[in-house]
Amino acid sequence: MIYFPEEVVEHIFSFLPSHSDRNTVSLVCKVWYEIERLSRRAVFVGNCYAVRPERVVRRFPKLCVLTVKGKPHFADFNLVPPDWGGYAAPWIEAAARGCVGLEELRMKRMVVSDESLELLARSFPRFKALVLISCEGFSTEGLADIASHCKLLRELDLQENDVEDRGPRWLSCFPDSCTSLVSLNFACIKGEVDSASLERLVAKSPNLRSLRLNRAVTVDTLSKILMRTPNLEDLGTGNFTNEFQTESYLRLTNALEKCKMLKSLSGFWDASPVCVPFIYPLCHQLTGLNLSYTPTLDYSDLTRMISRCVKLQRLWVLDCISDKGLQVVASSCKDLQELRVFPSDFYVAGYSAVTEEGLVAISSGCPKLSSLLYFCHQMTNDALITIAKNCPNFIRFRLCILEPRKPDAMTNQPLDEGFGAIVRECKGLRRLSISGLLTDKVFMYIGKYAKHLEMLSIAFAGDSDDGMMHVLNGCKNLRKLEIRDSPFGDGALLGNVAKYETMRSLWMSSCNVTLKGCEILASKMPMLNVEIMNELDGSSEMEENPGDFSKVEKLYVYRTTAGTRGDAPNFVKIL
Amino acid sequence: MAECKGGGDRSPSSSMDSSTHPVLSTTSSGCQPARRDLSTDLHLGLSLSSASSLLAPDTKSIPSKPRNQVPLDWPPIKPFLKRTLTASARRRRTLFVKVYMEGVPIGRKLDLLLLDGYDSLLTKLCHMFKTSITYADVMEYHRRVPHEKAAYVLTYEDQDGDWMMVGDVPWEYVSSLPDKREETEDCKNG
Numbered sequence A: 001m002i003y004f005p006e007e008v009v010e011h012i013f014s015f016l017p018s019h020s021d022r023n024t025v026s027l028v029c030k031v032w033y034e035i036e037r038l039s040r041r042a043v044f045v046g047n048c049y050a051v052r053p054e055r056v057v058r059r060f061p062k063l064c065v066l067t068v069k070g071k072p073h074f075a076d077f078n079l080v081p082p083d084w085g086g087y088a089a090p091w092i093e094a095a096a097r098g099c100v101g102l103e104e105l106r107m108k109r110m111v112v113s114d115e116s117l118e119l120l121a122r123s124f125p126r127f128k129a130l131v132l133i134s135c136e137g138f139s140t141e142g143l144a145d146i147a148s149h150c151k152l153l154r155e156l157d158l159q160e161n162d163v164e165d166r167g168p169r170w171l172s173c174f175p176d177s178c179t180s181l182v183s184l185n186f187a188c189i190k191g192e193v194d195s196a197s198l199e200r201l202v203a204k205s206p207n208l209r210s211l212r213l214n215r216a217v218t219v220d221t222l223s224k225i226l227m228r229t230p231n232l233e234d235l236g237t238g239n240f241t242n243e244f245q246t247e248s249y250l251r252l253t254n255a256l257e258k259c260k261m262l263k264s265l266s267g268f269w270d271a272s273p274v275c276v277p278f279i280y281p282l283c284h285q286l287t288g289l290n291l292s293y294t295p296t297l298d299y300s301d302l303t304r305m306i307s308r309c310v311k312l313q314r315l316w317v318l319d320c321i322s323d324k325g326l327q328v329v330a331s332s333c334k335d336l337q338e339l340r341v342f343p344s345d346f347y348v349a350g351y352s353a354v355t356e357e358g359l360v361a362i363s364s365g366c367p368k369l370s371s372l373l374y375f376c377h378q379m380t381n382d383a384l385i386t387i388a389k390n391c392p393n394f395i396r397f398r399l400c401i402l403e404p405r406k407p408d409a410m411t412n413q414p415l416d417e418g419f420g421a422i423v424r425e426c427k428g429l430r431r432l433s434i435s436g437l438l439t440d441k442v443f444m445y446i447g448k449y450a451k452h453l454e455m456l457s458i459a460f461a462g463d464s465d466d467g468m469m470h471v472l473n474g475c476k477n478l479r480k481l482e483i484r485d486s487p488f489g490d491g492a493l494l495g496n497v498a499k500y501e502t503m504r505s506l507w508m509s510s511c512n513v514t515l516k517g518c519e520i521l522a523s524k525m526p527m528l529n530v531e532i533m534n535e536l537d538g539s540s541e542m543e544e545n546p547g548d549f550s551k552v553e554k555l556y557v558y559r560t561t562a563g564t565r566g567d568a569p570n571f572v573k574i575l
Numbered sequence B: 001m002a003e004c005k006g007g008g009d010r011s012p013s014s015s016m017d018s019s020t021h022p023v024l025s026t027t028s029s030g031c032q033p034a035r036r037d038l039s040t041d042l043h044l045g046l047s048l049s050s051a052s053s054l055l056a057p058d059t060k061s062i063p064s065k066p067r068n069q070v071p072l073d074w075p076p077i078k079p080f081l082k083r084t085l086t087a088s089a090r091r092r093r094t095l096f097v098k099v100y101m102e103g104v105p106i107g108r109k110l111d112l113l114l115l116d117g118y119d120s121l122l123t124k125l126c127h128m129f130k131t132s133i134t135y136a137d138v139m140e141y142h143r144r145v146p147h148e149k150a151a152y153v154l155t156y157e158d159q160d161g162d163w164m165m166v167g168d169v170p171w172e173y174v175s176s177l178p179d180k181r182e183e184t185e186d187c188k189n190g
Helices: A006-013 A019-025 A030-039 A053-058 A073-077 A089-098 A114-123 A139-147 A166-172 A197-205 A218-228 A246-257 A272-284 A299-306 A320-333 A355-366 A379-392 A416-425 A442-449 A467-472 A497-502 A515-524 A540-544 B077-093 B118-129 B136-144
Strands: A042-045 A065-069 A106-107 A129-133 A135-138 A155-157 A162-165 A183-185 A211-214 A234-236 A264-265 A289-290 A314-318 A338-342 A372-374 A396-401 A431-434 A456-458 A482-485 A505-509 A529-532 A556-557 A572-574 B042-049 B096-101 B108-111 B150-157 B163-165
Touching: A006 A030, A019 A030, A019 A042, A053 A089, A065 B077, A073 A505, A089 A106, A089 A114, A114 A139, A135 A139, A139 A155, A139 A162, A139 A166, A139 A467, A166 A197, A197 A218, A211 B136, A218 B108, A272 A299, A272 A497, A299 A314, A299 A320, A314 A416, A320 A355, A355 A372, A355 A379, A416 A431, A416 A442, A431 B096, A442 A467, A467 A482, A497 A556, A515 A529, A529 B136, B096 B118, B108 B118, B118 B150
Parallel strands: A042 A065, A065 A106, A106 A129, A129 A155, A135 A162, A155 A183, A183 A211, A211 A234, A234 A264, A264 A289, A289 A314, A314 A338, A338 A372, A372 A396, A396 A431, A431 A456, A456 A482, A482 A505, B042 B096
Antiparallel strands: A505 A556, A529 A556, A529 A572, B042 B150, B096 B108, B150 B163
């Protein structure tokens, strides 16, 4: 192959679908490395601190699509202190200097400032798509810059970000010449929007396929918009409150009926039960439905809607649906592939209206189920064994029993056998979250059977270091391991240090690792950053046990070529 | 009212600790809970009775840590969802009810509008009080199938001042009560 002209090799590489394949060919020889790097269009950086932005930009000058992820996953649950890091600015600045052809930027769990958004808007003349997920640090003024200056913008997708509201001006900043919008999602914007601007924007965007509105948009505005978007495939509604006129809702039904391509629905903020029947005409064509923002609908409202959604593949719902409702889902939605059931009531600790029965019903009615996130108040080994037999195709299985360390509800035994069945039967399992009462035995099963597991989340589980060792030694494809409140200590941390270089990251909080253990790890493995975080109030733990045997509250270990990061706050110590 | 038979061996202690409620004080009993709280529409009571029983096995699990050590960063759901649900809770109509367990001066509170029937109410209360509870329908069933277990009985005091078993009035009527109407429900041995 080395005798082919470069253009031919480059053309062959263009058929490689995944980043990892392209990474692999670049290792073959210098010639291939050069050809590959000069023709690479898309780069995925799973940990923003694993590599310096300048290095990425220098290696891939033709970069068009950049994806960067910042904070560790447990940051979603307030386990990472604010100001930890994950800043977007160095990435945007480096790209502005080295890859002016950038077209798409996707960021997750990063801190993005308005200044960075302005720089982004002004630096890349061909910029087309901005996707920000679970980010923070910017305001609607930054969005105004994006709207004003990105003339070719196709996609502005803001998912669950914490955005400071500085007024609705941003939506009117799209120039008249901007007619290329395909996807607009501003569901996370907290404040008002100007309906007239929104209607104007939609009117001049004939290619709009995905539109997710925020809570401030009324039913009347929604109806007007929908009359202009006959090709819409994905809709996030505005609010559906009680204060409505029947005529408004009839207009809405009318408008919805024109959207023959509409397959996915979300939003339903504060939806009152009387509003729901107006959606019925759409239900038979829906493949995706997200009702997780609507605690006001009870089991009967939900089931009346969902029983009509016979083509449903993806359902996100609150536990108000109850086990009875899940039985209706199981008998109606035979194509279901992804189910998420979230807890709606935080005020009664450990309470939920769903149990193992709902999940067993789903598993027997929906054999195509491959992705699950399920919050419930109890589970049994028998149920998990049944579920594993019914649905061997799980790729993602995340079960959260709301009360930590809760045993099997029938037998009072640990749930080791149940989860063991899951990992044994589901040979393609890539992501797993476990909960309930669990001993080291479950980890023995995971290490033995979960050969394709890439991400494992552990909370309040295990008895000893052996548990964690089973996982580190057995799970050959493990990339991310996150552990909280489990009795794993230095023995486990140091038991297989080479493993961490094959993984993206390790998170341990409220475990038994000590400062001494972390120091040893850092000295043995210079290619890892070992970050420890203790509470800013001077951690009484450190004072009571001075010296190296004090317990580390939070530990984050990741492989990196970038060395120690210079932007760490003072509560983060990098060893 | 049915008299409690031999119910004394089951002390109405149940821990009412939770991450959102204060620890129960075991001192004074006997003082009646105040009824001036305008935000409460009903008072429910739990009273001890051995005449009834609950079929389901005791599914109580013993947490290895006391309730008030359940962390605040739990359950693991994203802040956006948590914020949305909390904001929704503040916006919508509620029907808060106080529930007292017999002999225990500090009660619990729950929103009836979040429940879809007496079964849900029972499940939730069993969870809150960590004990077996019965009401009208279930008592009738178990009179035919006698059992050993003692359980608490859910009662309420209606506007005439009579003590009634929960469960005879259709749920739709209960959950559509206008606000401010006080039907006090008291805990009683019986």
